[in-house]
Amino acid sequence: MRLQELLTKKREYLLGCWEDIILGEYQKQTFRIFKQQKDQFANPVGHKIRVGLAELYDVLVDESDEEVDTPALKDLLKVRAVQPISASAAVAFVFDLKPLVEDLCKKEGMDSLYKEFLAFCARVDAAALAMFDIFSTCRHKVYQIRLNELKTGRHIITDSTKCSSQVMREDMADSIRNRTTTTKPNEER
Amino acid sequence: MAIPKVEELRHAVANEPNLFTGAIPKKDWQDSFTEFKEGNFAYPAKPEMVEYHKFPNPRIWSPTDDDWKLPDGWEDIILQGLKERLGKFRSLKVFMDICVRCGACADKCHFFLGTGDPKNMPVLRAELLRSVYRNEFSVGRKILSKMQGNRPMTVKVLKEWFMYAYQCTECRRCSVFCPYGIDTAEVTMMLRELLHLVGVGINWILEPAANSNRTGNHMGLQPHTFKENIGYLVDDIKDITGVDVHPTFNRKGAEILFITPSADVFAEPGIYTAMGYLLLFEHIGLDYTFSTYASEGGNFGLFTSNEMMKKLNAKMYAEAKRLGVKWILGGECGHMWRVLHQYMDTMNGPADFLEVPKSPITGTVFDNAKSTKMVHISEFTADLIKHNKLKLDPQRNAHRVPTFHDSCNPARAMGLMDEPRYILDHVVPKWYEMNENCIREKTYCCGSGTGLNTGEIMELRMRAGLPRANAVQDVNQRFGVNCLANVCAIDRATLTALMEYWLPPTGDDPMATTDVPVAGISELVGNALIMDGEIENRDQGLRFEELVTAETEG
Numbered sequence: 001m002r003l004q005e006l007l008t009k010k011r012e013y014l015l016g017c018w019e020d021i022i023l024g025e026y027q028k029q030t031f032r033i034f035k036q037q038k039d040q041f042a043n044p045v046g047h048k049i050r051v052g053l054a055e056l057y058d059v060l061v062d063e064s065d066e067e068v069d070t071p072a073l074k075d076l077l078k079v080r081a082v083q084p085i086s087a088s089a090a091v092a093f094v095f096d097l098k099p100l101v102e103d104l105c106k107k108e109g110m111d112s113l114y115k116e117f118l119a120f121c122a123r124v125d126a127a128a129l130a131m132f133d134i135f136s137t138c139r140h141k142v143y144q145i146r147l148n149e150l151k152t153g154r155h156i157i158t159d160s161t162k163c164s165s166q167v168m169r170e171d172m173a174d175s176i177r178n179r180t181t182t183t184k185p186n187e188e189r
Numbered sequence: 190m191a192i193p194k195v196e197e198l199r200h201a202v203a204n205e206p207n208l209f210t211g212a213i214p215k216k217d218w219q220d221s222f223t224e225f226k227e228g229n230f231a232y233p234a235k236p237e238m239v240e241y242h243k244f245p246n247p248r249i250w251s252p253t254d255d256d257w258k259l260p261d262g263w264e265d266i267i268l269q270g271l272k273e274r275l276g277k278f279r280s281l282k283v284f285m286d287i288c289v290r291c292g293a294c295a296d297k298c299h300f301f302l303g304t305g306d307p308k309n310m311p312v313l314r315a316e317l318l319r320s321v322y323r324n325e326f327s328v329g330r331k332i333l334s335k336m337q338g339n340r341p342m343t344v345k346v347l348k349e350w351f352m353y354a355y356q357c358t359e360c361r362r363c364s365v366f367c368p369y370g371i372d373t374a375e376v377t378m379m380l381r382e383l384l385h386l387v388g389v390g391i392n393w394i395l396e397p398a399a400n401s402n403r404t405g406n407h408m409g410l411q412p413h414t415f416k417e418n419i420g421y422l423v424d425d426i427k428d429i430t431g432v433d434v435h436p437t438f439n440r441k442g443a444e445i446l447f448i449t450p451s452a453d454v455f456a457e458p459g460i461y462t463a464m465g466y467l468l469l470f471e472h473i474g475l476d477y478t479f480s481t482y483a484s485e486g487g488n489f490g491l492f493t494s495n496e497m498m499k500k501l502n503a504k505m506y507a508e509a510k511r512l513g514v515k516w517i518l519g520g521e522c523g524h525m526w527r528v529l530h531q532y533m534d535t536m537n538g539p540a541d542f543l544e545v546p547k548s549p550i551t552g553t554v555f556d557n558a559k560s561t562k563m564v565h566i567s568e569f570t571a572d573l574i575k576h577n578k579l580k581l582d583p584q585r586n587a588h589r590v591p592t593f594h595d596s597c598n599p600a601r602a603m604g605l606m607d608e609p610r611y612i613l614d615h616v617v618p619k620w621y622e623m624n625e626n627c628i629r630e631k632t633y634c635c636g637s638g639t640g641l642n643t644g645e646i647m648e649l650r651m652r653a654g655l656p657r658a659n660a661v662q663d664v665n666q667r668f669g670v671n672c673l674a675n676v677c678a679i680d681r682a683t684l685t686a687l688m689e690y691w692l693p694p695t696g697d698d699p700m701a702t703t704d705v706p707v708a709g710i711s712e713l714v715g716n717a718l719i720m721d722g723e724i725e726n727r728d729q730g731l732r733f734e735e736l737v738t739a740e741t742e743g
Binding site: 048075 | 229307457647652
């Protein structure tokens with residue numbers, strides 16, 4: 001059996017293990033809820049992790065598929081991009097699949113698929129780079145949204161600020177202060 | 190520096206302090222520490238804001254400092270404050286005593302669902318206060334103290350309170366699921382009050398509250414600016430529809446005082462909602478006035494202390510009295526309506542000097558507002574539609590396929606659920622509901638309410654808003670929903686950011702920032718109104734967008 005066939009056959013098993021690893025980042029109370037609750041509306045993070053991983057898995061397993069930037073994976077990375085984790089940690093979960101697949105090969109007595117495994121690993125590495133690009137786009141988006149809030153005036157509601165008349169008053173006070181400081185040397189002369 | 194191995198990175202993610210909570214601890218919750226880092230807290234209040242409110246301990250401080258410069262004897266100040274509030278508010282005492290930790294609320298909070306942090310489970314957030322309450326005030330507190338999880342008041346506990354009292358939007362979704370009806374929002378309110386006693390608060394609540402106190406609205410805008418801005422909207426309405434609308438300001442003897450969040454007058458997309466109000470009132474010839482003193486529906490006192498809430502609420506009634514109006518009509522606001530329906534009567538009511546609201550157009554008497562004398566714009570508009578008093582062309586909103594987001598406070602605190610839907614039925618050709626677990630009394634919060642709508646915690650807002658955004662994504666994908674309608678000013682501001690992140694633009698329009706723009710219900714009403722004297726073949730919407738006519742559609 002080729003590696004691709006094995007990975008297709010063991011899809012559910014591997015996805016379950018992979019999901020456990022990523023959910024393992026949360027505390028046990030959270031893990032339980034995020035793992036067990038299957039309703040996407042009651043558990044959006046768990047849902048996005050689940051479908052995002054499945055979509056990525058299918059891309060990695062299907063050698064003819066080159067498109068990593070799929071909608072569900074993008075959503076999963078969006079979740080990661082607003083979590084308080086480093087950029088590298090946000091995408092590192094893709095590498096967790098390698099040892100899972102390696103262990104599976106050993107368990108199935110299919111060590112002979114070494115070359116195919118290496119090729120699979122290369123796909124994982126390539127996917128990691130693509131995922132980092134997606135992650136960066138998400139971060140860029142967050143900054144863009146903050147700018148948009150400024151441009152539309154929504155920052156007035158979302159960020160504490162001053163009214164225009166106060167800004168004008170402060171500007172006037174500043175210019176008076178500047179005038180005073182610039183005239184001082186003249187006075188001394 | 191050596192490149193870390195993946196396993197090391199993963200370990201770091203799972204076990205080391207992180208930006209959001211300070212840690213994802215594997216230890217018992219009581220043994221974990223809260224670590225503040227830039228991005229996981231809203232900025233503390235400036236000393237001048239604390240002084241303005243005559244709150245104690247104004248100073249420059251940062252949550253990232255070890256020493257928060259708390260006043261001497263701060264533990265006693267907090268405990269005394271708690272004792273006073275337990276005596277004053279029966280509800281607090283009950284909420285402290287009756288929780289049986291059944292866990293029904295645990296997975297209902299959008300902050301928990303978005304962050305995965307167990308201390309955001311409502312039961313555990315409340316436990317942060319309960320553990321201290323039990324230690325100090327409960328009967329038999331000395332027995333099995335540790336086993337019960339009782340804790341003395343320490344700096345560690347105080348820091349935890351600050352972290353999690355400001356990761357709750359007081360949306361009250363958890364209360365819907367609590368078999369005892371515990372209102373966790375009130376627990377959060379008490380936590381925030383207690384923190385203010387020792388000078389621990391955030392600027393983006395105290396500054397708008399100060400502005401509101403001084404000039405009548407959150408932005409600190411003075412009367413002429415308020416009036417001028419509405420003037421710009423009047424000009425835009427003229428350009429789009431050809432109709433002159435005639436708002437008045439501070440007019441004594443008007444029948445109705447209209448109060449809306451000031452955000453509707455100043456910022457996109459709220460201004461389009463305000464244009465909707467102006468068109469509607471002109472359409473029916475309403476005898477109303479704006480006030481430049483009560484120029485804010487929002488009440489950031491609700492997020493500060495009960496005294497502040499009472500004070501800011503009172504100004505609306507003081508102004509109604511001064512102007513001699515019969516009753517008050519309220520715009521699309523969120524927490525204004527919670528204050529109105531749940532607290533106003535106890536604090537400042539009953540408003541005996543006003544009349545029971547009666548629609549001058551339909552004659553409907555709003556008995557539900559018999560005591561507060563204040564009617565929601567959606568109730569008012571739905572009644573007008575019911576009596577065929579509006580000339581509407583839903584096709585003018587044909588370019589929109591809305592879904593309706595129930596704003597937490599109107600939905601859960603005043604039961605306003607059917608009126609906006611009834612209006613939608615009449616002003617747009619079609620609209621779709623989100624999943625039933627995400628609407629009506631089970632609606633998800635925008636993730637940025639109660640003064641958490643500030644830019645420095647944008648990522649936190651995106652996390653907390655995910656449950657709402659996820660439901661919108663679903664109807665966007667299934668039905669092509671391209672408009673998120675709602676009746677709250679904070680929603681209009683914050684859901685826009687949320688949609689920009691979770692539903693970015695996929696079309697060709699270079700100006701679009703999202704596939705699902707946010708709109709107030711009244712904007713949709715205003716856009717659909719056929720006004721007397723309007724220009725023929727009006728081809729622009731209130732956002733100057735091109736309307737889809739039968740020809741362009743064909």
